[in-house]
Amino acid sequence: EGLSLEMAGRELRYNLWYYLVKKYDFQKIALAHHLDDLAEEIFMKFIKGTGKRGLAGIPIKREDLIVRPLLFVTKEEIKKFALERGLTWREDETNKDLRFLRNKIRHILIPFLENNFNKKIKENIRKTAFLIAEEEELIEELAKSNFEEIKFSLEGDIALKLHELKQLHPSMRRRIYFLTFKSAGIPLFRISYSHLESLENLITKKTKGPVYLPGNFLAYRGPGYVIFTKKLFSFPYFEMAIPEEGEYTLPNKQVLKVSKALYTKDFVKPEKSMCFSAEKLVFPFIVRRKKPGDKIYIPSLGHKKLKKLFLEKGIPRYLREDVLLIEHQGKIVGVWNLYIHPEYEITDKTKEIIILRIV
Template identity: 30%
Template sequence: MLLSNVRKSTVRHGLLEKGDKVLVACSGGADSTALLLALLELSGEYDLRIAVAHFNHRLRRASDQDERFVIRLARKLGLPVYVKREDIRAWALKHGQNIEEAGRERRYRFLRDTASRVGARKIATGHTLTDQAETVLMRLLRGTGPRGLEGIAPCVDNLIIRPLIDIERREVEAYLRSSETPHREDESNRNLDYLRNRVRRRLIPYLEKSFDPKIVRHLGKLAEISREEEKVWAELCGAEEERSIIRRKGTVFLDARRLSALPPGSGRRLVRAFLAAVKGDLRRFTFRDVEAVRLLAEQKEAALPGNLFLSRERGLISVKEKTKPAPRFEHKWDGKKRLAIPALRLSFVGRIKKGMTKLPSYDDRRRALVDAGKINFPLLVRNCREGDRYRPLGSPGRKKLAEIMRSKGIPPGERGRHPVFISGEEIIWVSGLPIADDHRVTPTTRRVLVIERR
């Protein structure tokens, strides 16, 4: 029964070719042990060469026993076996991932590397239809759109194959019992802190008992249909993505006019493709974020999760990093003592120089020289404010400070980070900009105030 179903899946999903060398990922648990035996039974028909791979996550006390079990099993079956041990907890900590994610990533890395090293054309994993149903349910419970329902693929990259994907776990376990091969129990499967274990041990049995004994098959079918429909979507959206997602000077833009011509059903998918292009993946983005992009009006901005915001200018939507608004600060300064601005983690020192014959070199950013005779101490040093104006050195007249900053390419979020030095009502210098023309050093200047950033 199991073998004939594995055969069917193999044909239906095109999993094996004659003469394939198959690396079977075996944890020692029921599913992957059954997978190994089943593929061995089919190896004659398909002329397969089989090798075993085991990845020891070192997460549990029994991990090393699992490893020894798999090595013994492979030897008993006369198969080559490749093993790698890695401390996944440490790795996850170091790379800021959760343990499950890290384990998956490292395990597949090991499997792909090993397959490539030993010349295996296929990597077989023991995912069953029950895993599939669990995955679909988990997605439904956490919130998903139609895309999330495609679940686990029977075949990835024509390399990773899942011959048990159409077969319920109970059938797999019955096959294993009838073969009288022992397997290892992973005690972490009993830990109901994990969502998957709660779905497996509580929710699915409850749904089978109280609603429909065929629930696992129903969800598996939904996954299969969804997966095929996703391929149609990919085809359909691919062309639209190429036209509407524009990469220019390292920035990804979305053509808002094309987007608004699409019906919501395809528009949402285009937005998701755009967000994935910007951020690499869709984690943290919700339906609300997708709608924020889709419905963003011209000249408007909208918040996204993390430090991001959307802006739409001239029909192009882009995602920008929000700079934190600069903290407010305001200090009185006598021009002599060191001026600390803790809010910006900056400090300035001032010196009065008399009768300077040779002015030191200066730049707008690090150092200003102004006519001390025209200054009323103490100076006021604060963030720029709406309405600030002054006449920068050499300029014909007064301008709005915001306008000067814009023309210098200082983005709005950065503007509060340039301390403004004020004498009386007059701006004499803005760090990063030219000094005020009215306070410049002239031949009649007797004392020069030198302000230096430290």
């Protein structure tokens, strides 16, 4: 995904730590970030462009799992402590490589500022970062409260209520974007200002979208919501006969599970599924992709073009190719989570149902 060597290494390290936590049931992971790292991080963020969150620097704890007990101690203080106790000090050779921005800040920018402006610049940065972090904590709680009110689950993906989101101040929206990224599993440290700007343009209709995000995610607008989901890859036209219950691998590598169940009034429809009356939808039937001229039946109106249904439901053009259709006896009886032929719907008289579920 075009990651820098430094960014890729950081992502691998965090992935390893979370893997070790799960494998060995660790309660905490203590990292050795120190005050010099904090100062370098803030300068890096400032040079690349950042907001208040970035100026808070490295958090002293992360998700109550990662802690940084040495964050307010300088590298020289740590080195002195180690050498006084006969410990061997090791220096990573890559720390001297000036091809990396962090090393330019460490060996050129900070020494220049200390020699020409303020010898205590690291300590002053620590104080500033601490004050900003305290304010951030308060604002973050407000953002979490708003986030809980406007988020909802849509077919297993996280979505935000569009009207309510637009009522919030832009700065609060940006914080909610970050909470959404975290909830969806989007790598936070790979988010840039351009991603946030693109989301704002999507919300305010300056662009149609989608917005492509790190980690093979994308965001797009639906009717009354904006959704964050794994990037979809279109597959060519296909038809797949479904002769019986079982699991069927689709061209996009997703698995379609087909099963029957007795219908009761307390039945709860599973996520990422469609349900039909088993008295009407009988084997075999076909699952396929759309093709030119497809139509659906609407009571009192007759037949309607599938394209018109997509327009009415606000389905973006770039998502239409991936919508599954269910065909039975030559007619479309289902458009994935958009339409069910009235004769195939579940009613109070239904005794058995067929469940199609993406797993």
